[in-house]
Amino acid sequence: MAYKPWTIETICEALGNPDLASRFISEINKAPAHELLGVFAKWERIAKDITAAVERGREIAEAEARGEDPTADWLDITDRVRMEAQSNASRNVA
16 A cells, blocks of 8 residues: 555544544644644544454454454453553552
């Protein structure tokens, strides 16, 4: 796929949700001039993340359609996440 620069229009399309697109447009329209680039960059990152997630979902669906296990090479970090969450919770309880 050829590189296509992010624009207000392409960000709205990538968000894939009218409510999110409306929120983006609202933030862009209300941002003072010196904050426009920051607001745009924030929503560009969100749009890129959504686009990447959609692409990954398509890849997973295609792998499953071929009878493959798309999670076979994924690391299971459930236990580590639980331990970190417990550690954080115990530090925050005082």
